[in-house]
Amino acid sequence: MQTENTFHEALGLSRRDFLKFCAGVAATLGLPAGAAFDIAHAVTNPRRPPVIWLSAQECTGCTESLLRSQHPALDTLILDLISLDYHEALSVPSGHLAEEAKHLSMEENQGKYLLVVDGSIPTKDDGIYCKVANKTMIEHLQEGAKGAAAIVAIGSCAAWGGIPSSGPNPTDAKPVSALIKDKPIVTIPGCPPNPYNFLSTVIYFVTFGKLPELDEKGRPKFAYGRLIHENCERRPHFDAGRFASQFGDAGHRQGWCLYKLGCKGPETYANCPAILFDDAGSGSWPVGTGHPCFGCTEQGVGFTKAIHQLAEVKHVTPPATYASIYEPEGKGASPVGAALAGGVVGAAVGAGAVVLNILSRAKKQKQAEAEAKAAQQKTLQE
Amino acid sequence: MTEQPAAKAERICRLEAFFTEVWQTRMQGLPILHPALHVEAVAFQRWENGWLGVMVAPWFMSLLWLPDELDVPLGRSEDKVIRSLPAGDYEFIVSHEDGIGPYLSCSLCSPMTAFPDHESARATAVAIMDAILQPSVAAVTAAAPAETSSARRFSRRNLLLGRFSTDKT
Numbered sequence: 001m002q003t004e005n006t007f008h009e010a011l012g013l014s015r016r017d018f019l020k021f022c023a024g025v026a027a028t029l030g031l032p033a034g035a036a037f038d039i040a041h042a043v044t045n046p047r048r049p050p051v052i053w054l055s056a057q058e059c060t061g062c063t064e065s066l067l068r069s070q071h072p073a074l075d076t077l078i079l080d081l082i083s084l085d086y087h088e089a090l091s092v093p094s095g096h097l098a099e100e101a102k103h104l105s106m107e108e109n110q111g112k113y114l115l116v117v118d119g120s121i122p123t124k125d126d127g128i129y130c131k132v133a134n135k136t137m138i139e140h141l142q143e144g145a146k147g148a149a150a151i152v153a154i155g156s157c158a159a160w161g162g163i164p165s166s167g168p169n170p171t172d173a174k175p176v177s178a179l180i181k182d183k184p185i186v187t188i189p190g191c192p193p194n195p196y197n198f199l200s201t202v203i204y205f206v207t208f209g210k211l212p213e214l215d216e217k218g219r220p221k222f223a224y225g226r227l228i229h230e231n232c233e234r235r236p237h238f239d240a241g242r243f244a245s246q247f248g249d250a251g252h253r254q255g256w257c258l259y260k261l262g263c264k265g266p267e268t269y270a271n272c273p274a275i276l277f278d279d280a281g282s283g284s285w286p287v288g289t290g291h292p293c294f295g296c297t298e299q300g301v302g303f304t305k306a307i308h309q310l311a312e313v314k315h316v317t318p319p320a321t322y323a324s325i326y327e328p329e330g331k332g333a334s335p336v337g338a339a340l341a342g343g344v345v346g347a348a349v350g351a352g353a354v355v356l357n358i359l360s361r362a363k364k365q366k367q368a369e370a371e372a373k374a375a376q377q378k379t380l381q382e
Numbered sequence: 383m384t385e386q387p388a389a390k391a392e393r394i395c396r397l398e399a400f401f402t403e404v405w406q407t408r409m410q411g412l413p414i415l416h417p418a419l420h421v422e423a424v425a426f427q428r429w430e431n432g433w434l435g436v437m438v439a440p441w442f443m444s445l446l447w448l449p450d451e452l453d454v455p456l457g458r459s460e461d462k463v464i465r466s467l468p469a470g471d472y473e474f475i476v477s478h479e480d481g482i483g484p485y486l487s488c489s490l491c492s493p494m495t496a497f498p499d500h501e502s503a504r505a506t507a508v509a510i511m512d513a514i515l516q517p518s519v520a521a522v523t524a525a526a527p528a529e530t531s532s533a534r535r536f537s538r539r540n541l542l543l544g545r546f547s548t549d550k551t
């Protein structure tokens with residue numbers, strides 16, 4: 001228990017709050033509540049999984065979103081949970097020393113480390129348009145993938161090509177999956193991706209030693225199983241036909257549905273409205289601030305369609321894309337199961353994030369009180 | 383539990399009329415409309431001092447709860463509230479409509495492309511109401527990767543109440 005205490009103390013959480021958080025993550029992942037204990041145990045294991053983070057053609061937005069959270073800090077959680085042995089923006093050593101640290105970790109942790117990639121890989125002219133330490137990203141990726149237990153392609157660029165692959169695509173930018181075929185790859189698309197989804201995926205990997213259930217695009221179903229539109233807090237406005245027709249009109253000011261302004265919520269799979277971004281409070285996602293969803297997670301939508309373009313209603317909403325873990329037994333992939341699951345997902349999907357938000361606010365208001373309470377909790381439990 | 387009054391209550395008829403009007407006015411010409419569907423309030427029944435049922439329309443299917451008390455606001459519009467139903471805890475969004483009053487709405491489906499015709503949408507709505515009012519569906523029968531003994535010993539309720547030892551469960 002020593003390590004567990006140290007861990008949650010480092011996060012500024014009482015043991016109880018820490019377990020609440022673990023229960024929230026379990027709910028997000030669709031696991032029974034008891035799994036919270038497995039998660040707590042795994043997360044506090046002193047043997048943290050080594051992570052090598054490669055940055056290809058990217059803007060560091062993925063890393064920024066991961067670090068721009070507040071107390072009790074997703075970044076602390078993530079950085080304490082893993083051993084980040086190499087990250088171009090965050091590494092303490094630089095230059096040759098950084099490269100050396102990377103190679104050392106790759107040799108020592110052969111077959112065990114997690115390779116995280118953000119950014120797309122330029123492939124034109126043998127990939128010379130993105131080089132680090134005199135090697136192309138293609139080489140870095142192939143080298144890193146060889147000894148990796150699994151690969152996390154974080155952000156839309158690494159997941160499906162993102163901005164660099166859109167438009168004229170001068171560097172022939174490709175996603176990780178186009179170059180690596182022999183390793184399990186989980187994609188966490190988004191621009192930026194939600195750090196909570198990354199955290200939950202890593203926690204799942206740390207707890208169970210494998211990747212969570214993925215859809216056909218390699219996305220974790222717990223996070224990308226439902227359309228934005230299905231979890232949106234403005235859904236009753238849509239249902240009742242109350243739309244904003246222009247930016248700044250009466251409907252827009254009253255917070256009505258943004259579908260007519262080109263909201264891509266009806267064709268974009270992601271859990272943004274359910275878990276929001278970082279812990280900035282309610283409404284901290286595009287639609288919450290009055291801007292239509294532009295489909296950043298979805299290939300063929302984000303960076304491809306014009307913002308004002310009406311969402312296309314594809315006649316492919318296979319209920320099979322929903323996370324099977326929520327489906328009532330025997331109902332299989334029926335629309336009933338999917339719809340029911342959806343409702344429950346709405347409540348459960350962001351549980352961990354909600355816990356973090358509540359804790360964060362409570363902590364800011366009553367820091368001293370919380371500390372006293374944590375001390376008291378500790379005494380009680382001893 | 384699923385028995386339905388022979389005729390729809392006046393309140394539900396008004397609800398249906400409202401969404402039919404929305405369909406024929408504000409929604410006209412939008413590509414998100416499913417051409418084979420129409421507006422129908424399905425399986426509305428009494429539930430906790432109000433009406434619970436599924437609203438089927440060419441552009442959405444939502445679980446709605448309409449309270450009997452029209453003057454008591456349920457919260458601010460767009461607020462999310464959790465309501466416990468036999469099948470589990472569901473997240474509803476607070477809404478209000480003149481002539482209907484305050485109501486809670488839980489998104490089930492939209493767009494409606496998964497349904498070939500109105501009958502299948504209607505049958506799904508009925509099945510959803512049946513399932514939602516049965517406790518058994520609630521159990522998230524997760525094929526948990528690690529079915530450890532701890533997974534069975536602890537309930538979330540106890541966990542959230544801070545009861546960590548087995549003897550209290």
